[in-house]
Amino acid sequence: MASREQAKDQRRKAIVAAAMRLMHNRGDSGFSMRALAEAAGVSIATPYNLFGSKQAIMLAVLDTGMALYEERLEQLDADPLEIFFEAVTLATELYAEAPKFHQAVLFSAYGDGGRDYRAVFGDPRFVFWRTLVERAREAGELDAGIDASALALALGQQFFICILEWAYGQIDLSELECRVHYGFALLLKGAATASAADRLAGKIPELQAHLTAMWAAEPTAVVASRVQSR
Amino acid sequence: MASREQAKDQRRKAIVAAAMRLMHNRGDSGFSMRALAEAAGVSIATPYNLFGSKQAIMLAVLDTGMALYEERLEQLDADPLEIFFEAVTLATELYAEAPKFHQAVLFSAYGDGGRDYRAVFGDPRFVFWRTLVERAREAGELDAGIDASALALALGQQFFICILEWAYGQIDLSELECRVHYGFALLLKGAATASAADRLAGKIPELQAHLTAMWAAEPTAVVASRVQSR
DNA sequence: GGTTGGATTATAACGCGTTTTACTTTTCGT
């Protein structure tokens, strides 16, 4: 029997579930490995046996969310270029549904001193963007000579860092969405075929105007210095 | 008299100097607030009185380095478009001169749980990129309608996250340089006037080839998954 | 069914960043 492994998996699931429950209820503050162990009904040593670190647990939580996200994105059935922007918007919508939860997960997954195996930009997320790039390239929206991995990396990073800023409480979700859209428009335009480049160019002025309006209206920490030193 | 403030500043400088000395000698490991206090000849409470947090000290170290960096960049006297790429190359050269030191500073400045006032992308660095963008725009290399702040933010973030990956030990300096150049080429091309866009487009294939060759040859942690899942 | 061995447990400990407390030193207005 694999009842040994079975029991392990069961405990693993219980721990991830308890982590999600705790995050939902209390957000980042109040979430600690000791609180998690208590909520999951296990000793504090067990999560370390089964996952290795707090960061690994957070990444497990993140990955389960990623599956749901990709599923909902497929249902949108957007065209190969628009889907980049839809993907960002969908993410902000999901974040808006449970902001404290997502902030806590992201903060714990990346904000801690986890210099371990998979730090800044993990595999599931990278593969996701590369798939989108490959589709767009095959659809003739992107230059055929573009390397999918290289572009996907640049796109994913642009997304990722804005997400981090949101998790750190420096920007809100609408600025997150707008900034990533802006970065995506520029990056994709740089890699696009002529017709697609035209469409992308059309997006830029509006996004830019939206951003500057935001910065003028609502000066948060980072934004304030940006506006004042204009 | 301001002899009170004077003494404060003196102590502040002593602490920053001791921090730099410690980082140079022992890198990140072995550097702690207790070790710093001892090396600076002050109590552990003093750095907190004068700076508030470890992160603030690291940002002070970072900012003094930034002044040197900008100075050396001005001396290069590159043209308004090339200077973006020179800036990246210069940074990698400076990092290469004392890699352990810079890794330690960056890691401590951003890797810790410093959710404080100025987290991901601080003011001196943002202003630097915006100035470069403004110059390039005035030189007619970038579209006149481009907002300097918005583009500077996108550029700086692309740079910043690659630096972080290097500080985390996930990529080496040559990959850092190449990836940022690639991201910059795409972003700038998306914002460039026609003639500048052509010049930028010429850079992209070479950078891309360089990147893919790197990934094929030297599969580090992140890279490995990238290559294998090709 | 008893024995064995790997997993889980409780518990203590470590080093970290940070805060608090209580004591001492230094500066400045009168």
Next chain:
DNA sequence: ACGAAAAGTAAAACGCGTTATAATCCAACC
């Protein structure tokens, strides 16, 4: 020159992630 206020000091403590140490449990083999 003296007393009040401000600031620096040592030392202990807090909660954190993580690790080490034994004791204990429980599925798996003879």
